[in-house]
Amino acid sequence: MPQPAASKDLSPEKSTSGLLRGSSVVSGATLLSRVMGLARDIVFARFAGAGAAADAFFVAFKIPNFFRRLFAEGAFAQAFVPVLAEYRQQGGIAAARALNDRVAGSLGGTLLLVTLFGVVCAPLVAGIFAFGWWWDGAEREKFALATDMLRITFPYLMLISLTGFAGAVLNSFDRFAVPALTPVLLNLVLIAAAVLATGWFEPPIMGLAWGVLVAGVVQLLFQVPFLIRAGLLPRPRWDWSHPGVRKILRLMGPAIFGVSVTQISLVLDTVLASFLPTGSISWLYFSDRLTELPLGVFGVAVATVILPSLSRQHMAGDPQRFRHTLDWALRCVTLISLPAAVALVVLAEPLLTTLFQYGRMTPWDMQMAAWSLRAYALGLLAFMLIKVLAPGYFARQDTYTPVRFGLIAISVKMVLSLAFVIPLNHYFRLGHMGLALATAAQAAVNAWLLYRGLRRDDVFRPEAGWIGFLVRLLLANLAMVALLALFLYLWPQWSEWTWWQRCWRMGVMVVAGGACYLATLWVCGMRARHFRPAS
Template sequence: MSRADERLPEVTEAPLPAEEARGRLVRSASVITLLTLASRLTGYARDKTIAAFFGASAASDVFYTAFRIPNLLRQLVAEGALPGVFIPSYAERRKNGSVEDARLFAARILSALTLLVSAITVLGILFAPAIVRLLAKGFASTPGKIPLTIYLTRLMFPYLCFISVAALLQAILNAHGRFAISAMSPILLNLAIIFGAVVLAPRFREPTVALAVGVLVGGILQMAVQVPAARSLSAIGSWNVRFSDPDVRAVFFLLVPRLFGFGIYAITIALSTRFASVFGDGAVSYLTFGNRVIELVRGGFVISVSTAILPLLARQALEDDRAPFKDTLRFGLRLVAFVTIPWAVGLAVLRETVIAALFQGGRFGPAATAATAQALSYYAIGLFFISSSTLLVFAHYARKDTRTPVFCAAADLAVFISVSIALRPWGVASVAFATSCGAIANFALLLGFLRHREGRLGLKELAATLARVLAASAAMALIAGRGAAWLLATYPPRSTGERLLFLAAATLVGMLVYLGAAILLRASEPREFVRLLVARRGPRP
C-alpha cells in the first residue's frame, strides 16, 4: 500500500452503534459551534464596523444588495446543494470503491465545478445591470445608486469562484471528519472586510469599493487556508476534466433539481430586496441587520449540527437498517429545538435592547434601531422552522432525493409572496413576517414527505421535547423578561458598553432560568448532551 493510501483509509467499518454515533455528532458539532461562534462574532464586528462607518444608509444598501447576488450563489454551493449531493456520493465511493477511485472522483468534480462557476461569473459580470435592476428597482429613485450597485456587483462576482472551490474542499474535509479548518475560514473573510472598511475605505473616492475589495481578498483566503489540509489527506488529485465520467454526470444530475430549488430561493431573496427597496433608504439594511442577529444563532449552532450530521446521515442512508438514520435525525431536531426556541423567545422579548447593544452608534441611530428591532421580532418567529428545515433538507439529500426540497421551496415562495402582498401596509415588517410564514410551510412539507417515505420517525419524542422547551421558554420570558424590563426602566443604559453589559447579564440570567425550568420539567437534552460530550472518543471515521 502506498503512503497516500495510508493517509486515506477505505471506509469499510461496520455501522456505528447509535450511542457512539450520537457522541461523535455532539463532539463534532461542539467543535464546529465554538469555531463558528468565533466566526459569527467577527461577523458581528464586521457588521458593527459597517454600521458605524456607513449607518443604515443608501451606501450600506448598495453594498449589501451588490454582495447579496454572488452571496446567493455561495449559499447554493457552500451551504446547500454541493455538500448535500457530493458527500453522500463521496462516502459511497470510500465505502465501496478504492482510495484512488475516491481521489479521482473528487478531482474531477473539483475541475468541473471550477469551469462551471467561472462561466457563471463571466455571465454575472456581463448581465449585472439587468440583475441589479431586477433586484432593486426602488434604487432608481436615488441618483447614482443603481450604477454604483452594478459596479460593486461586477467587482465582487469573482468571489464566487474562490468560495466555490473552498466549499468543495470543506465537503471533502468534512467527509473525513475534519471540521476545524473549514469552520474557522469565514473568520478570514470577516477580517478582510473589516480591514477594507477601516484601513482602505479612506483611500477610495467611493468608500464602499473598499468593502468589495475586502470580500475578494477574504474569498481567496478562505480557499487557500483549506488547501494544505486537503493535500495532507491526499484526498484530491491533479486537474482532471472528464465530463463523460458517469460519476461526475450523476452528481451534476442530482444537482439539477437543487438548481431549480435555488432558483426559487433566489426569487425569494430578490423579491425580499425588491419589496424592501420601495420602503425608502435604509429598508434593505433594516432587514439585513435583523437577519444577521438570527444568523448568529442559526449559523453558530444549527449550521454546525447540520455540517456534522450530513456525513453521518450519508453513511447511515446506505444501510438497510433505517433505525440509525431516523435516530440521528430525530436527535438533531431535538437539539435544534432545545437551542433555537429559547433564543427566538429571548430575541423577541429583548429585540430593541439587542439591536441597540449590537449596532447602535455612529450613523446608526435610535430610529434605525427601532425599525431593525421590529424586523428581528418577526424573523424570530421562524427561527426554529428555518433551522429544522436545514436538517430535513440534508436528510433528503442523504437519501439522494434532491427533488422534494424543490417542491417544498416552491411552497415556501408562494406563502412568502402571498403574505408580503397581503401585509404590505406593515412596511418592512411584512417582509420579515412573510419569511417566517414561508419557513413554517417549508418545514411542515419537508417533515411530512420524509415521514411518508421513511415511515414512523418517532415524532412523539420530538413533540415531548417541544412541549418542555416551550414551557421552559415561557418561564424564561416571564421571569427574566420582566426583570429586564424593570431594570431597563430603572437604570436605562446610556452607552454601548452599558448596553452590551446589560445584554450579557440578561442573556446569562435567561439561560439559567431556562435551564433550571427545563431540568425541573425533566428535559433529557442537557444531561444527554453533557454525557455524550465527555464520552470516550472512538477512532475517527
Template sequence: MNLLKATGTIGGLTLVSRILGFAREMLMSRIMGASAAADAFFVAFRLPNTFRRLFGEGAFSAGFVPLYAQRLQGEDGEAEAKKFSEEVLAVFLPTLVLFTLVFQLIMPVFVAAISGYSGEKLELATYLTRITFPYLILISLVSLWAGVLNSLAKFTAAAFAPALLNVCMMLALILFPQGGPDTAFWLAVSVTIGGVIQLGLLIISAVRAGVSLRLRRPKITPGVKQFLVVVIPATLGAGVYQISAFIDTFFLARIGTGALSWFNYADRLNQLPLGVIGAALGTAILPAISRHVGANDPDKAAHVQAQALDLGMFLTLPAALALCVAAGPLAGALFQGGEFTARDADITATVLAIIVLGLPAYVLVKVLTPGFYSRQDTATPVKTAAVVLVVNVVLNFVVQAMSTDPLFRIAGLSAVIAITSWLNCAILYVILHRRGHFRVPGWLASRILRQLLAGAVMVAALYGLEMVFADWFTGSAGRRIVAVGALVGIGMGIYFPLCWTIGGVDRQAFKDLLRRKRPAANA
C-alpha cells in the same frame, strides 16, 4: 460519529465567525449607517452570496457529500473518492467561471432589475457587485473542499473559514473609516480577498488530510453523470430558495433608503443561532445519515435525525425567545451610534422581533432536508420549495400593497419570511412521516415540551428585568452593552439549568462528552 461532539466543533467555530461578524456589523453600522452607499454595498454583497447558496453550500453538498461518502466505503475507497472529486472539479470550475463572466456582462441590467435603483446609486451598486461577484467562484470551490473534509469527519477548517472573511472586512472598515462610496469600495475588495484566503485554507487542510486534488480535463464521466442526476434537482430546489431571496431584496430595495440596512442588521442577529446551530447540525448529520441509509439501516438514520432535532430545539428555542423579547436592547447596544441613529435601531429591533419567530423552523429545515438528500432524493425539496415560493410571493405582494408606510412594509416582509419558513418545515416533515423515514418519537415530543416550559420561565424573567432596569437599556453605549450582557447571562442561567432539572436535555450525552468517553452505540 459523536453527533454532540461534531456539532459542538462546527458550532463552536461558527460561533467564532459569527462573533467576528457582529464586530464587523457594529463597525459598519457606525461608519456606514443606513445610507445609500450602505444599501448599495449590501446589494453587492447579497447577490454573490445568494448564488453561492445556489451553487455551493446547499445544492453542491446535497449531491457531493453522499456520493463521496459512498465511494469511501468501497474496496479502493480513498482512491475512488479522490478520482470522483477531481472529475466533479473539472466540470464545476469551468461552469462557475462561465457563469461569472456572463453576469459581469449583464450586471447593470441585472442589478437594476433586482434593486430598482437608478442614477448614481445604480452605478455604485453595479460597480461594487462586479468587484464582489468573483467571490462566487472562490466560495463555491470552498464548498467542494469542505465537502471532502466533512466526509472525512474533519470539520474544523470548513467551520472556521468564514471567520477569515469577517477579518478581511473588518480590516477594510478600520483602514478606510471615512464612510460613503470609498469605504463601500474597499469593503467590496475585501470580500474577494477573503474568498481567496478561505479557499487557500481549505486546500491546505485537505492536503494535510491526505487529499490533494489535481485539475483534469472536463469530461462527463459516469461519476459526474451520477452527481448531476442528484445535484441538478437540488440546484433547482436551491434556485427556488434563492429566487425567494431575490424577491426579498426586490421588495426591500423598493421600501426606501435604509430598508436593506435595517434588514441586514436584524438578520445578522437572526443568523447567529441559525448558522451556529442549524448549519452545524445539517453538516454533521448528512454524512452519518447517508452511511446508515447506505448500510440499509433506516432505524439508525431516523435516530440520528431525532437526536439532531432534539439538540436543535434545545439550543434554538431559547435563542429565538430571547432575541424576540430583547430585540430592542440588543439592536440599541450593538448597532446604535455614529451614523446609525436611535430610529434606525428601533426599526431594526422591530424586524428582528418578527423574523426570529421563524428561527426554530429555519433550523428544523436544516435537520429535515438531510433525510431526503441522504436518499438521493433532491426532487421533493424542490417541489416543497416551489410551493413555499409561490406563497411567499403572493403574501409579499399583498403586504406591500396594504400600506406605503416603510415600517409596516418591512415588518410585513419579515412576517412573511417567518410564516413561509414554518410552512416549509411542516411540508417536509409530513412527507418524511408519510414515507416512514422519520417520525417524532414520544421521548422527543416530551423533551421539547419541557424545553418550551423552561423557555416560558426565561421569557417571564427577561420581561421583568427589562421593566426594572429600563434606564440601563436607553443609557450610554457602555451601559447598554453591560445591560444586554447581563440580560443574556441571566437568560442562559435560567433556561439551561431548568432544562437540565426538568429533563429537557439528554443528560447522559452531555456527561459522556464532558468525561471524554466513547458514547454508547445508541447515542
C-alpha cells in the same frame, strides 16, 4: 459506478455520540465565526450606517453570496456529499479522489465562465436584484454605485464556491473544524477593509467591495494546506462524462430549490425592499444577521455533521440508525432554537441598540430593524428544522421530493410578500417587516412539508418522550421571558447609555436568561445525559 473494494481509508460508521462531538467542534468554530461576523457588522454600522451607500453595498455583497449559498453550500454540497460517500463506500479512496479531481475541474471551469458573465453584465444582474432602483429615476445613482461594486464583488462567487467545495471534501472525511473556521477570515478581512481601506477610496464604501474580493482569495488559500495534509488536494480535470459528475448534476437541479428555498426568498425580499424607503435593505440585513447567529452556530452545524452519517447509514441499509440520527438532531435544534427565538423577540431593540447604534446608525434605524428581527425570529425554529430535515432526503439521494415542497413554500412566500408589502403597507405600514413575516411563514410551510414527507415515507418516526420534552421547553421559556421582562422594566433607556453601559447590562440579561432557562429544565427533570445518545 465504482466496483466494491475494501479500503483501509474507509472510516467506521460514526455513532450519534460521535455526531455530538462533531457538532460541538463545528458549533464552537462557527460560534467564533459568528461572533466575528457580529464584530464585522458593528464596524459596518459605524462606518456605513443604513443609508444609500450601505444599501448599495449590501446588494453588491448579497448577490454573489446568494449564488454561493444556492450552489456551493446548498445544491452542490447536498448533491456532492452523498455521491462522494457512495464512491468512497463502494470504490474506496481511489474512486473518491478520482471523483474529486473531475468535480474540481468541471466546477472550476463553470464558475470561471459564470464569473466573467457576472462582471461583464453587472448592470443586468444588479437590475434583477434591485429592480426598484433601476425603475426609479431618483435612485439611479444608488443603482450605479451598486453596479460598480458588483463588478468587484462578483468574483467572490468563484473563490468562495471553490472554498465551499474544499470544505465539502473535508467534511466528507469527517474533518469539520477547518471549513467551520474559514469564515472567520472573511470577517477579519472585511473589518480590516472597513477600518483601514475605506479612507483610500471615493466613495469610501468601495473599500469594502475590494475587501470582499480579497477575503475570497484568503479563504480559498487557507483550505489548501489542510487538503494537502489529508491527501485530498484535487488535480482538476474537465470531465463532464464522468458518471459521478453527471449524477451530481442530476441531483443538483432539484436540490437548488430543495435546500436553498430560504435564500431565494431572501432575494425576493431584496427586490421588493428596493421599492421601499431608503434604509429598508439595511434594516433587513442587520436583523437577518442576528437571526442567522443561532441558525449558523447550531442549525447549520448539526446539519453539516449529520449529512455524511445519514448518507453512510442509508448506504449500509440501517433505517433504525437513520431514524435515530434524525430524531437526535431534531431534539438538539429544538432545544436551542426555541429560547433563541423567544429571546430575539423580547430583546430585539435592546440587542440591536447594543450592537449597532453607533456612528451613522440612529435610534430610528434600531426601531425599524427590531420589527423585522421579531418577524424573522418567529420563523427561527422552522429555519433550523429545514436544515435538519432536508438531509433526510438528500442522504437518500432524493432531491425531487424537496423541490416540490420548495415550490409550494416559495409560492406562499411570494403571495404573502406581495400581500404584506403592497396593499397592506398603505394601511398598516408593514413595509420591511411584512417581508420578514412572509419569510417566516414560508419557512414554516417548508419545514412542515419536509417533516410530513419523511413521516409519510416511513423514513422518520419520532421516538418516545417528545411530549414531555416539549412541555419542559415551554415551562423553561415562560420562566425566561418573565425574567427578561423584569430586566426590561428596570432598564428601559437603552439609547441613552454608553457602549459600556449597554454591554454589561446586555451581558447580565443574556447570562441570567440562559441560566434561568437551563435551571428550569433541570428542575423539570431534564439532564445532559438525555442528549448523550447511545452508540
